[in-house]
Amino acid sequence: MEHIKGYDYGKSGLESSPISMEDLSLLKQTVLWSEEDQANLQKAGEILKDQVNDILDLRYGFVGGHAHLVRYFGKNDNPNMEYLSAVRARFGQWILDICQKPYDQSWLDYQHEIAKRHHKSKKNQTDGVDAVPNIHYRYMVAFIVPITMTIKSFLAKKGNSQEEVENMYNAWFKAVTLTVITWTYPYINEGEF
Amino acid sequence: MEHIKGYDYGKSGLESSPISMEDLSLLKQTVLWSEEDQANLQKAGEILKDQVNDILDLRYGFVGGHAHLVRYFGKNDNPNMEYLSAVRARFGQWILDICQKPYDQSWLDYQHEIAKRHHKSKKNQTDGVDAVPNIHYRYMVAFIVPITMTIKSFLAKKGNSQEEVENMYNAWFKAVTLTVITWTYPYINEGEF
Numbered sequence A, B: 001m002e003h004i005k006g007y008d009y010g011k012s013g014l015e016s017s018p019i020s021m022e023d024l025s026l027l028k029q030t031v032l033w034s035e036e037d038q039a040n041l042q043k044a045g046e047i048l049k050d051q052v053n054d055i056l057d058l059r060y061g062f063v064g065g066h067a068h069l070v071r072y073f074g075k076n077d078n079p080n081m082e083y084l085s086a087v088r089a090r091f092g093q094w095i096l097d098i099c100q101k102p103y104d105q106s107w108l109d110y111q112h113e114i115a116k117r118h119h120k121s122k123k124n125q126t127d128g129v130d131a132v133p134n135i136h137y138r139y140m141v142a143f144i145v146p147i148t149m150t151i152k153s154f155l156a157k158k159g160n161s162q163e164e165v166e167n168m169y170n171a172w173f174k175a176v177t178l179t180v181i182t183w184t185y186p187y188i189n190e191g192e193f
C-alpha cells in the first residue's frame, strides 16, 4: 500500500482510547451488532474497494456544495485545497478500514486519534494547516445520514441480490454509528459519555 | 386524545430551545432532508398509529433484555415499573409526534425538554422517581440504530410498495437522527455543539 500522509493506524505513539473493549461490547449490543455484520462488512469492503474514488467524489461534492460544511476545511470561507486533498487520502483508507479491520484495541485507539482530529484538541495539527479550530458536534452525528444513505448505490453495483445489499447496508449503518460515537468522546461533558 | 401524564408539548412554561430555526435548517440540509421526507413521515404516521402498542412492546423487550439499558429506569438494578409505564405512554405519543408535528419552534422547545429529561439536568423529575440520575451519552446516539431499523417491518405491514416503504424508512431515519442531535445538546461542552 502506498504511504498516506498522517495516517497513523497502529502506530505506537497513539494515546489509548478512553473507551474500553467492554464498553465497546455493550455498544455493539445496543446497535444490534452480530457476527454476520462483521462478515457483511468484509463483503462490503470487497465491493467498495475499487469504487473508493467515486465515493470520495460524491462526498466531496456534498461537502463542497454546502458553505456550512466546507468552511471547516479552511479559514474565512476559503477552503484549503492541500488540506482537502490530504484528508481525502485518509478518508479513502478509512472506507477500507471500517470494513476490513477488526474492532480491537488498535481500532479503538485510532478512532480516538480521529476523534481528536475533528475536535479542537487536535484539528489541523496533522496537516499543519491554519483552519477553523473545531468541527461543531452537531454535524458529526448528522453525517451518520449521508455517510450511510449514499453508500447503498455503491453496494448495489456489483450484482449482489437485494437481500445481500440490505445486509451489507445495515452492517455499514451500525459500523458508522459506532464510529461516530467513538469520535464524539472529546465533545462530551466529563463523566457523561 | 387522553391525557398523558408529564406530556408537556406546546405548554407555555417550557424553556426555549438553544437551537434556532436557522440551525435546524442547516441540520436538515446535512441529513439530506427534502419536502418529500415530510410527506413520507405523514404517511408513516398513518401506518404506524394503530401499531404503537406493538412497537412499544418490541422496544421495551429490547431495553428490558439488556441490563446495561434497563438500569436507567430504576436504581440498583431494580427497574421501577411505574416509571417504565409513565414513560411508555409518552413514548407512544412521540411516535405520532415525530411523524405528524411540524418541526417549528414548539417542536424545538419540546425536544429541548426531552433532552433535559434524559440528561441529569431533569431526569426523574417529571415522574418524581428515585432512579439513576443520568443516561450516558453514548447510548443516546447508539439508539439511532434500533429505533430506526426496527421500524421497517411496521412500515411494511400495510401493503405499501417496497419503494414507498423505503422512502418512509429513510424519512424516519433522518427524523430520528435530527431528534437525537437536539436531545444531546445538554451533554456537549460549552460552545462545541
Ligand code: HEM
Pocket: A006, A007, A008, A063, A069, A070, A072, A073, A087, A090, A091, A092, A094, A114, A117, A118, A122, A123, A124, A125, A126, A127, A135, A139, A140, A143, A144, A147, A176, A180
Ligand atoms: C460520519 C461522520 C464523519 C466521517 C465518517 C468522517 C471521516 C473522516 C476521516 C476518515 C478523516 C481522516 C481521519 C484521519 O486523519 O485518519 C476525517 C478528517 C476530517 N474531517 Fe471528517 N468525518 C465525519 C464528520 C465530519 C464533519 C461533520 C466534518 C465537517 C464538515 C468533517 C471534516 C473533516 C476535517 C476538516 C478533517 C481533517 C481533520 C484534521 O485536521 O486532521 N468530518 N474525516
Ligand code: HEM
Pocket: B006, B007, B008, B063, B069, B070, B072, B073, B087, B090, B091, B092, B094, B114, B117, B118, B122, B123, B124, B125, B126, B127, B135, B139, B140, B143, B144, B147, B176, B180
Ligand atoms: C433514539 C434515542 C431515544 C429515543 C427516541 C427515546 C425516546 C424517549 C421518549 C419519547 C421519552 C419520553 C419523553 C417525554 O417525557 O415526553 C423518553 C424518556 C426516557 N428515556 Fe428515552 N429515548 C432514547 C434514548 C434513550 C436511552 C439510550 C435510554 C436509556 C436506556 C432512554 C431511557 C429513557 C428514560 C429513563 C426516560 C424517562 C426520562 C425522565 O425521567 O423523564 N432513552 N425517551
